[in-house]
Amino acid sequence: MQNFEFHNPTRIVFGTETIGKLNTLLPASARVLILYGGASAKANGTLDEVKAALGDRHVQEFSGIEPNPTFETLMRAVELVRQEKLGYLLAVGGGSVIDGTKFVAAAVPFDGDPWSILEKHGRNITTALPFGSVLTLPATGSEMNNGGVVTKRAIHAKLAFSSTHTFPQFSILDPTKTYTLPPRQIANGVVDAFVHIVEQYLTYPVQAKVQDRFAEGLLQSLIETGPEALANPQDYATRANLMWIATLALNGLIGAGVPQDWSTHMIGHELTALHGIDHARTLAIVLPASLHVRRDTKHAKLLQYAERVWQIHEGSEDERIDQAIEKTRAFFERMGIATRLPDYELGAEAIDTVIAQLEAHGMTQLGEHRDVTPATSRHILEAAL
């Protein structure tokens, strides 16, 4: 096991009828900005419920935070907060809204051009406004971590940041608020959480028994829960499990003390920034191809993954690894998510630009061994054709 620090101060309030607790979770005197995405938070009543719970507090709203939230949009929220002297941010939505809220929280008191927060991946954040979240979409884990991803539309750049100052103070997780989500968003969420776990698990062994068992338990639970969540949208236990799995997939716990990969995310980010493909779908394209290309350096963990997650016990080592990769791909496809570039109308001609963008963003030594060079990324994308 590697040395690590683990510190996650976010309070999770989980279950039905929990939005009313906002009244005790926010300071009574808070001047609040509610940040959300589009019409769905309004249509499903969550926004009204949130406002009712906030009682007499001064509350303003900022809507229109996109999937893959943009710097351009978020800077308008920053201006509003500064102008109106608001002091507490409340994200109501999924990972994009929460990621965007984290950026706003850090950008408001930031001295200088806030884009540099992204360029320095958050290392230059020294303070942030307090904020909480009401989660409506299980997927990214942003509700219980300190990271975010923001896209600058003008330059097709999608960059990640994190800071000890950008943990939500609390997150409310009410599984019933996910009942009305479209199947596409549920499927995306399942795949996103799956790949988050794999990025922290499927590297090389460091004798970290619990981290491995926890990751495997999350994957097994997700493999059971994903299809159920599509089939029975209003089954409480299914949605509750999905929500808690997605949160634990990226709250720092399973990644503490182990090597981490994240190359699938970095390559996927470029596909989203260039072609607007949903984040989770880019991961579904890249991961199976990446496991195939990198099967030698991931050999031991791929065998463990095959055995413990997919119960594959027969065949040669290579055959078991092939089966595990194919089962991974089949799971994504079963969730309704295609796993090859041509399914998104991209062919070999698209690869050069992705590689150029990876190089432009300094993504030239990715993965747990820093050996995913642009040449390796090219092999991975070719294997995804």
Add this chain to the structure above:
Amino acid sequence: MQNFEFHNPTRIVFGTETIGKLNTLLPASARVLILYGGASAKANGTLDEVKAALGDRHVQEFSGIEPNPTFETLMRAVELVRQEKLGYLLAVGGGSVIDGTKFVAAAVPFDGDPWSILEKHGRNITTALPFGSVLTLPATGSEMNNGGVVTKRAIHAKLAFSSTHTFPQFSILDPTKTYTLPPRQIANGVVDAFVHIVEQYLTYPVQAKVQDRFAEGLLQSLIETGPEALANPQDYATRANLMWIATLALNGLIGAGVPQDWSTHMIGHELTALHGIDHARTLAIVLPASLHVRRDTKHAKLLQYAERVWQIHEGSEDERIDQAIEKTRAFFERMGIATRLPDYELGAEAIDTVIAQLEAHGMTQLGEHRDVTPATSRHILEAAL
């Protein structure tokens, strides 16, 4: 899944050469009291290392905190802190020292008789001194939770308390500091952690997939790690796994959203208070007997435990449950811990007094169904003969 809140702000600093980080973890101006147990913290050099890391701070020491820390001893520490106007407590030791430190932290600013903190199980704590810990014994999980147990010697009472105010601010977990522990303490720690997990897992199903998988993963890891830790005291990976397992066994995570039992602990506490038997050993006596007596209300979970933790797939349901209970008992015995009352020179004549003490302490409706009455506790103790 049941509704829950999860909030655990303790910072974990895990690994080799981590004690030096104390200098940044404590405020520079802190007036510190180091609390510890006996000679071992001194002999193995940990105490000197801690003092060196604290640099120029005003530091005093309080030694002599017993296993099963006593109210009588801890109140002397409370007096010292008040008299010397110390402001930061640092526990150096295992669960007893950390539990005791939590009590001191709450008792120093407490208005009234501090014994009432125990009588009210901590519900009357409104503030506490800040404190951290340097863990030297993996076992109780106290390093990453807000609970403690204190014994009042004068009346043979061992009572538990918890409060949102009594989380350690940080805990340093250096596995190398456990290399010199006697085998008896390692064995106790393994059994203690095992039973912590079981108290939160082996109840009845509430469709909490992740909590179940995490608990099973911890139990499987502990079953592998326990005997290794006895056989190879200086194997870093083994001690690291044991330390992290024991912490995660009782940091609130696996118990969030699920029913909990804790009757084994409550019955065990009386055996310790009356007869001085090591805490873990009382659990090893009570648990197998309790699972046997309560096999009907725990039926579904016992079958799951048999299958997933012990890989028992053959035989009738009753046979599988019998096998799982016997494997549990055999694991404790393999760790060198006897599992029946006569092994501790106690016979049927001892049972009446234990039952009387349970009644005196209001422990008359224990367990996840509140159905462990004094009559059931008697059956359990009889089954442990």
